Amino acid sequence: MAEPISRSRDLDKLLLRPGHLVLIGFDFVKLRDDLQEYVRILVVGAGGLGCELLKDLALSGFRNLEVIDMDRIEVSNLNRQFLFRLEDVGKPKAEVAAKRVMERVSGVNIVPHFCRIEEKELEFYSEFSIIVLGLDSIEARSYINAVACGFLAEYDSNDQPLEETVKPMIDGGTEGFKGHARVILPGMTPCFECTIWLFPPQVKFPLCTLAETPRTAAHCIEYAHLIKWDEVHSGKSFDPDNPEHMQWVYLEAAKRAQLFGIPGVTYSLTQGVVKNIIPAIASTNAIISAACALETLKIVSGCSKTLSNYLTYNGVEGLHTKVTEFVKDKDCLVCGPGILIELETSVTLKMFIDQLEDHPKLLISGASVTVRGKNLYMAAPPLLEEMTRSNLGLPLFELMDKSRTGIVHVSGTAGKGDKRQSCLRKLRVASRLSMESQIPTWLVEHKFKNPWIR
Numbered sequence: 001m002a003e004p005i006s007r008s009r010d011l012d013k014l015l016l017r018p019g020h021l022v023l024i025g026f027d028f029v030k031l032r033d034d035l036q037e038y039v040r041i042l043v044v045g046a047g048g049l050g051c052e053l054l055k056d057l058a059l060s061g062f063r064n065l066e067v068i069d070m071d072r073i074e075v076s077n078l079n080r081q082f083l084f085r086l087e088d089v090g091k092p093k094a095e096v097a098a099k100r101v102m103e104r105v106s107g108v109n110i111v112p113h114f115c116r117i118e119e120k121e122l123e124f125y126s127e128f129s130i131i132v133l134g135l136d137s138i139e140a141r142s143y144i145n146a147v148a149c150g151f152l153a154e155y156d157s158n159d160q161p162l163e164e165t166v167k168p169m170i171d172g173g174t175e176g177f178k179g180h181a182r183v184i185l186p187g188m189t190p191c192f193e194c195t196i197w198l199f200p201p202q203v204k205f206p207l208c209t210l211a212e213t214p215r216t217a218a219h220c221i222e223y224a225h226l227i228k229w230d231e232v233h234s235g236k237s238f239d240p241d242n243p244e245h246m247q248w249v250y251l252e253a254a255k256r257a258q259l260f261g262i263p264g265v266t267y268s269l270t271q272g273v274v275k276n277i278i279p280a281i282a283s284t285n286a287i288i289s290a291a292c293a294l295e296t297l298k299i300v301s302g303c304s305k306t307l308s309n310y311l312t313y314n315g316v317e318g319l320h321t322k323v324t325e326f327v328k329d330k331d332c333l334v335c336g337p338g339i340l341i342e343l344e345t346s347v348t349l350k351m352f353i354d355q356l357e358d359h360p361k362l363l364i365s366g367a368s369v370t371v372r373g374k375n376l377y378m379a380a381p382p383l384l385e386e387m388t389r390s391n392l393g394l395p396l397f398e399l400m401d402k403s404r405t406g407i408v409h410v411s412g413t414a415g416k417g418d419k420r421q422s423c424l425r426k427l428r429v430a431s432r433l434s435m436e437s438q439i440p441t442w443l444v445e446h447k448f449k450n451p452w453i454r
């Protein structure tokens with residue numbers, strides 16, 4: 001059945017005619033059909049931004065979408081995550097979002113994945129033309145960024161990777177009335193890790209301010225939450241999901257605010273401060289998602305130059321938006337050529353894994369090791385651990401089919417204390433012969449005969 005003409009009218013204006021901004025190789029005759037046929041897009045996250053992204057991408061003519069999200073729908077999502085209804089509460093977000101968009105947009109196929117992003121093999125991610133991120137966590141972004149950067153291969157003498165190995169990412173993010181959309185071409189433009197400083201550390205108030213000189217409603221709330229609670233409830237820990245606990249903190253904060261003449265303490269602000277909730281605004285999600293969907297279309301079609309490379313949107317007072325061109329960190333551990341680790345050919349996989357824990361730039365514990373998609377050792381789950389355990393005693397050199405240099409992917413937990421997070425690193429392993437076999441045979445023989453040579 002022929003599609004109604006109106007469905008792709010706007011898309012055709014972009015894709016079915018040439019223009020001054022189109023990139024080399026732009027073939028406007030076949031393009032629209034190719035987009036629908038061959039391009040596969042992964043949307044990471046099916047929350048506020050993810051719902052918008054799936055809808056926008058489906059309406060932009062993409063037909064092969066997949067979405068991954070580990071969360072289930074909660075009542076508090078319904079005000080902005082517009083694909084969900086009251087009867088969906090408790091169901092996986094990815095599944096419901098995929099179903100709803102397929103019901104409304106004919107011809108699109110969306111495959112949902114209800115799981116953690118770390119549960120998927122690297123190969124899963126390699127199959128997509130482009131990865132679009134609608135996440136709210138820095139850790140999850142870091143992880144996907146490392147996965148995409150891990151596909152980079154064969155750097156030339158200028159440390160530029162092979163273009164075919166570049167897996168583009170579009171990252172969207174919103175926080176209240178503010179948001180960003182950025183284009184990441186790993187190895188070519190700054191990756192997420194190159195500009196990690198863009199995410200400031202969470203605001204923590206000094207305890208002395210809370211205890212002695214509160215100036216804002218948030219100070220009063222944190223006083224009740226962090227100081228007063230422990231004084232009164234010795235030993236009983238505060239549970240942010242217990243409404244009675246929250247109510248107690250709210251009343252204490254209100255008392256303190258009155259004492260210091262500070263206005264503004266409410267129950268919902270108490271929840272916001274204690275749980276560190278940043279309100280999500282549907283319009284911000286819609287605007288950022290539209291920017292991300294457009295960049296996706298531009299990258300895969302070449303119908304226009306892409307954003308270079310970071311757009312910020314601020315709707316707090318009036319509207320302010322601008323684009324900044326950030327630069328790549330040439331020493332980036334994630335999108336650069338990778339840390340070089342030199343090993344002797346006799347070093348076993350176990351010894352290699354132990355070294356990762358002490359390496360000052362890595363500090364990875366509980367590492368799993370993969371070479372060219374082959375799992376050499378998996379620290380978890382137990383079944384895979386058992387299957388790969390026998391490799392631990394074998395030399396890494398042999399496990400890498402005796403190639404002198406190679407890329408090794410390592411995943412595990414990095415950092416110390418409560419800063420620990422799952423991470424994925426790409427390493428360049430270069431093997432050299434063991435010291436012993438580098439010594440010329442005549443010397444070895446000589447050594448045994450002549451006690452003066454050590």
Ligand SMILES: [Zn+2]
Binds near residue numbers: 192332333
């Ligand atoms: Zn980087």
